[in-house]
Amino acid sequence: MNKTTALNGFAKDIHQGLTSTPKTLPSKYFYDSDGDKLFQSIMSMPEYYLTDCEFEIFNHQASAILDAIAPHKRPFNLIELGAGDGSKTRVLLDHFQKAGVDFTYCPVDISPDILNELEEKLREELPNIQVELLAGDYFELLNNKIGKFEGRNVFLFLGSTIGNYSYKKSIEFLQKLRAGMRGEDQLLMGADLKKDPSIILSAYNDAHGITKEFNFNLLRRINRELDADFNEANWMHWPTYNPETGEARSYLVSRVKQTVHMKAIDEVYHFKAWEEVHTEISRKFGLDDLQQLANETGFEVVDHFFDCKHYFVDTLWKPTNHS
Ligand SMILES: C[S@@+](CC[C@H](N)C(=O)[O-])C[C@H]1O[C@@H](n2cnc3c(N)ncnc32)[C@H](O)[C@@H]1O
Structure with a gap:
């Protein structure tokens, strides 16, 4: 039996995202109790x-x-x-x-x-x-x-x-x-x-780094709930806005070639240096x-x-x- 078949929805979705090309993490998992608080902080930022x-x-x-x-x-x-x-x-x-x-x-x-x-x-x-x-x-x-x-x-x-x-x-x-x-x-x-692209981009790239924390919180959640070993120092938050498509996209970019182990499901994931993991889309x-x-x-x-x-x-x- 494939070892992911018996997994709960969270583990299954994370596994599926990290084995897709290109890699993704589903944004609905941002919202654990820490993520809820971070989103409330985002909502009260002047940029948002x-x-x-x-x-x-x-x-x-x-x-x-x-x-x-x-x-x-x-x-x-x-x-x-x-x-x-x-x-x-x-x-x-x-x-x-x-x-x-x-x-x-x-x-x-x-x-x-x-x-x-x-x-x-x-x-x-x-x-x-x-x-x-x-x-x-x-x-x-x-x-x-x-x-x-x-x-x-x-x-x-x-x-x-x-x-x-x-x-x-x-x-x-x-x-x-x-x-x-x-x-x-x-x-x-x-x-x-749709509006001035610089106003849109700032909403996902605030001066206090709260949107970065919101993205990194997903790695912390995976570490905690799936016993994984994402090292935050090896990742960067990279928001973009493309006025042609109207899409603001957030990525976590791997700063180095690295391997992450998720002990709860006994899986390893390999990331190339500067490989992106897409986390969120906010269309305008x-x-x-x-x-x-x-x-x-x-x-x-x-x-x-x-x-x-x-x-x-x-x-x-x-x-x-x-x-
Ligand atoms: C971007 S926030 C917006 C919250 C609120 N509607 C507002 O305007 O401030 C998205 C909310 O949807 C919830 N959510 C995301 N995906 C969901 C799903 N598939 N089913 C139910 N709730 C979901 C999240 O937990 C979060 O509270």
């Missing part, structure tokens, strides 16, 4: 403009968003895919509650730690809203649990997480989501827009790209909500062929 933009949109346009997603205050389930700490969403939740609309908030996240933190914040700040937490991979939960919810579903997919998928994967993700949506459901999705969009994505996945664009600099958009979609 995405968070401020989406906060601004929600602070200034919550009323317009509510009118668009719940005309005549129709009740709905607000299902947030990859909710994280829900810091921006809480602005919307607060507004929706004050407006007296009947809704249940269902945050979904792969990281149980961040969901616990979110639950605590909701208990402190918004104790009266109805909440149903869903821990797990949203791809799996979309298939079973979420598809069975009663009532109208409004999906949130914020923070430009859609940009963390390649074009092909984002099409697959949206098609899958669309397949589980009923006629009157909607999707409000954050998307980071034009409005035409978003329109094309909607067309290809069975959605119609209902409205766009921009920040004042037009750096970022929360775009509201509905399934096509439904009024």
Whole structure:
């Protein structure tokens, strides 16, 4: 029997990534409890403009968003895919509650730690809203649990997480989501827009090295959970932005020829000097790209909500062929 067949998902995915050409590490594994904290630090860095933009949109346009997603205050389930700490969403939740609309908030996240933190914040700040937490991979939960919810579903997919998928994967993700949506459901999705490339690159290459730490944390997680011996001194963080493709990509680059042993699965991996391991993609969009994505996945664009600099958009979609 192949020794990876009996492994858990983490070990299997890491093994698969490091035996692919070119080598990759799946970005969903950034988010262990240390990774969650590092991502929260990233969100509060001055260079990471995405968070401020989406906060601004929600602070200034919550009323317009509510009118668009719940005309005549129709009740709905607000299902947030990859909710994280829900810091921006809480602005919307607060507004929706004050407006007296009947809704249940269902945050979904792969990281149980961040969901616990979110639950605590909701208990402190918004104790009266109805909440149903869903821990797990949203791809799996979309298939079973979420598809069975009663009532109208409004999906949130914020923070430009859609940009963390390649074009092909984002099409697959949206098609899958669309397949589980009923006629009157909607999707409000954050998307980071194309802009001055130097502003984009700085967001993934901050002066304090937090994005570097976020990438290195994945090596630490592999060392801890798979008893591996990645030596951080042998690696460098290398972020790039290509305005032609709209892709910001992060790499871990091996400074030397080296071999890494993962004792938990008894595997070794060889890296050449200056070989890259791709860790994350953050795609940037034009409005035409978003329109094309909607067309290809069975959605119609209902409205766009921009920040004042037009750096970022929360775009509201509905399934096509439904009024
Ligand atoms: C880039 S963060 C964005 C968090 C939040 N939406 C925001 O805008 O601040 C992505 C979040 O999605 C979660 N996540 C990533 N892949 C996931 C998956 N396949 N299933 C469920 N959650 C996932 C991570 O744990 C993380 O909290």
